[in-house]
Amino acid sequence: MIGNDFLQSVGIFKGLDENQLSTVQSCCRAEQHKAGTKLFGEGEPASHLYIVKKGQIDLRFDLPGRPTSEKNTISSILEFKAFGWSALVAPYKYSLSAYCTTQTCEVVKIDRQCLNKLFEENSRLGYLVLSNMARVIGKRFQKLEKLATASPVSMVKVIVHLATCGIVAGARDVMGALMEEMSSSNRSDIKVESSGCIGKCPTEPNVTVQIEGEDPVVYQKMDAEKMRQVFHQHVLGGQIQTDYTLVEN
Amino acid sequence: MIDLKILKTVEALKGLTDDQLAAIQKCSEKMEFNQGERLFAEGGDSAHLWIVLEGEVELRNDRPEGQPNPIKDPITFISKAELFGWSSFMPPFKYKLSAYGASPKCEVARIEKESLVKLFENDADMGFELMSHILRVIGTHFYQFRNGIAQRWGHDIMSGW
Numbered sequence: 001m002i003g004n005d006f007l008q009s010v011g012i013f014k015g016l017d018e019n020q021l022s023t024v025q026s027c028c029r030a031e032q033h034k035a036g037t038k039l040f041g042e043g044e045p046a047s048h049l050y051i052v053k054k055g056q057i058d059l060r061f062d063l064p065g066r067p068t069s070e071k072n073t074i075s076s077i078l079e080f081k082a083f084g085w086s087a088l089v090a091p092y093k094y095s096l097s098a099y100c101t102t103q104t105c106e107v108v109k110i111d112r113q114c115l116n117k118l119f120e121e122n123s124r125l126g127y128l129v130l131s132n133m134a135r136v137i138g139k140r141f142q143k144l145e146k147l148a149t150a151s152p153v154s155m156v157k158v159i160v161h162l163a164t165c166g167i168v169a170g171a172r173d174v175m176g177a178l179m180e181e182m183s184s185s186n187r188s189d190i191k192v193e194s195s196g197c198i199g200k201c202p203t204e205p206n207v208t209v210q211i212e213g214e215d216p217v218v219y220q221k222m223d224a225e226k227m228r229q230v231f232h233q234h235v236l237g238g239q240i241q242t243d244y245t246l247v248e249n
Numbered sequence: 250m251i252d253l254k255i256l257k258t259v260e261a262l263k264g265l266t267d268d269q270l271a272a273i274q275k276c277s278e279k280m281e282f283n284q285g286e287r288l289f290a291e292g293g294d295s296a297h298l299w300i301v302l303e304g305e306v307e308l309r310n311d312r313p314e315g316q317p318n319p320i321k322d323p324i325t326f327i328s329k330a331e332l333f334g335w336s337s338f339m340p341p342f343k344y345k346l347s348a349y350g351a352s353p354k355c356e357v358a359r360i361e362k363e364s365l366v367k368l369f370e371n372d373a374d375m376g377f378e379l380m381s382h383i384l385r386v387i388g389t390h391f392y393q394f395r396n397g398i399a400q401r402w403g404h405d406i407m408s409g410w
Contacts, residue, residue, distance in 0.1 A: 061399035061402070061403055063403055071402070072402070072403070074395060074398060074399060074402075085388070086388075088384065088388075089384060089385055089388035089389075090385055090388075095392050095395065095396065096395070096399070119377065123373040123374045123376070123377040124373035124376075124377075126373075126377040126380075126381075127369060127373045127376035127377040127380055130377065130380035130381060130383075130384050131338070131369075131376075131380055133384055134338045134339045134380065134383060134384055134387055135339060135340055137339060137384075137387050137388065137391050138336075138338075138339025138340040138341070138387070139340055140391070141339065141387075141390075141391055141394065142340065142341060144391075144394060144395060144398065145394075148394075148397075148398050
């Protein structure tokens with residue numbers, strides 16, 4: 001079930017009233033995907049607009065005869081963000097491929113024809129969504145311009161170890177805090193991933209920070225607050241937070 | 250006063266009624282520029298939509314030497330009855346290119362974005378019609394820019410293997 005609470009947190013539906021949100025809801029369908037699943041391919045007809053409900057979707061260009069890789073990622077889409085808006089812009093073909101890059105991804109699919117019909121019936125709804133969409137594209141444009149001046153190989157990766165032992169110890173809260181910080185950081189060159197247990201169950205939740213050209217750093221016994229500190233001080237500021245690094249026995 | 254007949258020929262305004270065009274006419278200002286004279290500068294606050302009424306306007310990249318600009322925007326010429334200045338509808342609301350008069354006589358209509366938004370608020374049909382066009386233009390530019398990056402990175406990856 002996709003509630004109005006969720007939809008009103010999505011940028012492209014900002015300013016819509018309860019009735020308008022409910023009509024949009026009628027065009028929505030929730031889907032779940034596993035890591036590595038391709039949601040749609042470059043050049044395919046753009047039949048749906050998508051919103052990430054949980055996890056991370058990478059938009060990548062495909063190279064002939066080559067497997068997909070994170071190096072092909074142009075944008076990473078996090079929770080509450082829309083993607084696949086080619087569904088609303090001619091020629092209505094996806095310009096990149098979309099892959100689920102977290103252990104699981106929950107997305108909301110919005111049928112293009114259904115949405116267009118709503119816009120025809122209610123032009124105020126259409127005007128609001130398209131105006132919001134222009135703002136969203138503008139912000140993505142800015143991010144992309146910044147990214148274009150950066151080296152595509154200067155990668156930073158933050159891995160939250162989300163095995164059962166990690167989840168029991170609170171890894172989901174850690175991932176949630178990381179996603180929130182990512183959303184406000186405007187740093188699309190940072191990749192967020194989840195992975196399994198690293199064999200250090202007593203020190204879960206564990207988080208690994210990998211910065212190109214440096215040794216990976218594993219943090220132990222993380223919580224949301226520590227994650228925010230590590231994100232700001234280490235991931236963004238380059239200062240390893242030694243108080244929380246994994247102690248090998 | 251801008252001739253309604255010209256507004257009727259503007260592709261982006263073709264779906265609008267006479268009353269809607271008259272409302273746009275009221276918040277438009279006619280301006281004249283000489284060849285080579287600048288209408289607006291890249292990076293400046295983008296608060297207007299523009300329509301060429303007579304002659305041609307050239308959009309070009311003006312960034313000073315030494316500033317990063319990996320993917321050059323091509324020089325574009327805007328002809329009679331074409332609309333430009335769509336960056337007034339998307340953050341950071343700054344012009345992405347500079348505009349110069351490109352013909353001996355260059356006549357343009359300058360439409361204040363805020364007045365236009367007020368019209369849209371009162372007449373959602375007009376807002377939807379025009380935003381559909383603006384979104385198409387913005388989307389096309391975004392795709393072109395993104396494809397440029399994908400091509401460059403794709404080339405780097407292929408040649409690195």
